[in-house]
Amino acid sequence: MDKQAAKDRFIKEFDQLVKELQEILTNYKMPQEAIDWFTKSLDYNTPGGKLNRGLSVIDTYAILKGTTSDKLGDEEYKKAALLGWCIELLQAYFLVADDMMDASKTRRGQPCWYLVEGVGNIAINDSFMLEGAIYILLKKHFRQDKYYVDLLDLFHEVTFQTELGQLLDLVTADEEHVDLDKFSLEKHSFIVTFKTAYYSFYLPVALSMFMVGVSSEEDLKQARDILIPLGEYFQIQDDFLDCFGTPEQIGKIGTDIKDNKCSWVVNKALNKVNQAQRKLLDENYGKKDDESEQRVKDLFKELEIEKDYYQYEESIVSELKQKIDQVDESRGFKKEVLTSFLGKVYKRSK
Incomplete structure (x- = not known):
């Protein structure tokens, strides 16, 4: 089909x-x-x-x-x-x-x-x-069904985890009060793990596992340990495409810079800027006009953030493939579940 x-x-x-x-x-x-x-x-x-x-x-x-x-x-x-x-x-x-x-x-x-x-x-x-x-x-x-309570627990927990990610996102990246001192790659990792990875990657797989009966804590952990970093990679990819992808490519106009988003791209830049470049970021990031947005994009190019992203992508994909290779299939879980997800994300362009 x-x-x-x-x-x-x-x-x-x-x-x-x-x-x-x-x-x-x-x-x-x-x-x-x-x-x-x-x-x-x-x-x-x-x-x-x-x-x-x-x-x-x-x-x-x-x-x-x-x-x-x-x-x-x-x-x-x-x-x-x-x-x-x-x-x-x-x-x-x-x-x-x-x-x-x-x-x-x-x-x-x-x-x-x-x-x-x-x-x-x-x-x-x-x-x-x-x-x-x-x-x-x-x-x-x-x-x-004997796994009914497991379904309820899973939906409740993942909902709360997502709301925790949303909370940190809201208090970190207020559109009305731009403060880049609040940003960090550690905060970004928490936000995307809790706001996106649990409900977008782990939840669909865990629900299926409960339904099939392949749901030992060991197997759920195997799935979680790969799907959560995979979900983080997906969101970092999304952040990258928002800034470096074209509207034709991603199907929308990227707004992360104007919206003061705590994205991977700006956090990576904050770790690389000198004093003058930081000043430029402080003066232009989160502003609603096209000129400020372009200055920030030009700075990202100057800092070679694109190169950093592609290095990160190859590194995380290699790491995930190694983890998938080590998955224990003896209780009924299958590596194919994880390789299928990775195949949908790797080199995604929209």
């Missing part, structure tokens, strides 16, 4: 999920206008992205079962897809709230949910409902 066909099949499961949530609200005797509102929020905020996190649950499950996603039986595909959509609901919850915190204007090529006419601060409650839907669906479909 090609990528588009796999995505189309996955999206069909979302339509069923929405119907189930509508039925649950109907059983609560919720007025139709409120059901319609929640439906609109679900449709607007959940299925519009690349869906990589959700699809990764199905792909990982299939690998661990020794098959391919198109050969999974209907019932096991539906359960794996449901866990995938629970991650996408978690993502939607994070993004609706994140856009309000950052006062963002657009998301996935359309206005942020809180900026849609008539929504405003109701989006705060909508974000809570997107998260709450996860646990309603888990209860309905997994209550009888």
Whole structure:
């Protein structure tokens, strides 16, 4: 099955999920206008992205079962897809709230949910409902499974970890008060590990592992020890592309410099600047005008940050490959899960 066909099949499961949530609200005797509102929020905020996190649950499950996603039986595909959509609901919850915190204007090529006419601060409650839907669906479909509590624990822990990353990001990189003294590569590592790596890389794999029954603490640790640094590499790559990639290449205009982001690129630069270069950064980083942004980009080129990135990339990929080679497959975990993730990230250009 090609990528588009796999995505189309996955999206069909979302339509069923929405119907189930509508039925649950109907059983609560919720007025139709409120059901319609929640439906609109679900449709607007959940299925519009690349869906990589959700699809990764199905792909990982299939690998661990020794098959391919198109050969999974209907019932096991539906359960794996449901866990995938629970991650996408978690993502939607994070993004609706994140856009309000950052006062963002657009998301996935359309206005942020809180900026849609008539929504405003109701989006705060909508974000809570997107998260709450996860646990309603888990209860309905997994209550009888012996790993049900493991799923709940995992979603709760990863949600908290992501919020810790968001907290450090918010207090470190305030758009209104630029202070580069708050930045460091250590802080960047914590932010991206907790804000991105756990829910984007570890969560899809761990969910699949629980479903298959390959979920000893040793195997979960094997997965975590590789997927977390892989997730950090992914975000560093994202930071790099935001600054050095073209809009045609990455599908958007990079804004990290203007938004005062605590990115890997600026932290790497801060470790290399002399006094005059630091002054230039302090005067231009986080400013909203194109001229200041260009001065910062020119400084990054002068400091050869691009060269540093490619050295880092080869180093981390070599390290991850060595770790994958040492994975113990005796209990049912498979190296292929990890090589598949690494293959999607290495030399990514968008």
